[in-house]
Amino acid sequence: MRTYEEVLNLMDSGWRVDDAGRLNFLRQVNKWLGQPDRQLRIVHVVGTNGKGSVVEMTARILEAAEYQVGTFTSPALFDAREQVQLNHHNMSKSAVVHWYEHIRTVLMAHGEEPATLSAFEYWTFMALLYFADAHVDVAIIEAGLGGKQDATHVISRPAVVAVTPISLDHMQWLGDTLEAIATNKAAVIQPDSRVVSAQQEPRVAAILQHATQQAQATWQAIDVPVEILVDTPAQLRLQIAGVPY
Secondary structure, eight states: OOOHHHHHHHSBOOOOTTSTTHHHHHHHHHHHTTOGGGGSOEEEEESSSSHHHHHHHHHHHHHHTTOOEEEEOSOOSSOGGGGEEETTEEOOHHHHHHHHHHHHHHHHHTTOOGGGSBHHHHHHHHHHHHHHHHTOSEEEEEOSSOSSSSGGGGOOOOSEEEEOOOOSOOHHHHOSSHHHHHHHHHTTOOTTOEEEEOOOOHHHHHHHHHHHHHTTOEEEEOOSOEEEEEEETTEEEEEETTEEO
C-alpha cells in the first residue's frame, strides 16, 4: 500500500481544462465510479471572487444547525487534505490513499492509465466518493476553474448553484470577455437547481438568468446589501442589511 506522500507525488498538478472532450471523459469516469454525486445533496459554488468565503460561511451555518457537512475547496495552504473536509476536519491520510487507490483501480480496469487524471480531478472524485461514503447531509463543492470544463461539472444534480460576483479571470482558458467568462461559469446550472446569485453586472446577470431559464432551474438574486466589517484569519464580521453579525 502506498503512503500518503507517495500518492501526492504521483498526481499531476497541471490543469487540463482545454483538452478536447475532457468533460465527456470525466463524466465517463464518474459513471465507472458509481456516480457518487447522485448520492449527495450538493451546493455547487462558482464565480470569480468570494467562492471560498461562501463555502466557509455556508458550512458554518449548516454545522451550527447540526448538519454533517462536507466541503471541497482549492487550493490548499498547508496540507493538500485541507481541500476535502468533513465538518472542518481534514480528510485523513489513510482515506486519501484508500480513495486514490480505488480510483486508480477503476481506471486501470477500464483500460486507462492512472496518470490520465490530473491532481485536481483526482481530488474532485475523492471528495465526492468520501462524502457519499460518509453520508453527509450537504456537500459544498467549489469549482476550481471556470465552470464548463471544470472537473466539478461532472455534478449532474446540484440542489443549489451559488454564483459569486463574476469578473475577468483565467482569460487564457475561459475567454477574453466578461460575457464569455460568465457563459462558461453558467454552464454548471442544471435542471431543477436553485440558482442563488450575488449582485452581478447587468450583462452577467442576463446570461445567468438565461441559462437558468434554459435549464428550467429557479433563479434567486441576492439584493441585500452586505458590508464586511472585519476580515482576518481569526474573525469575519459582516453587516447585512444594516445589522452586524
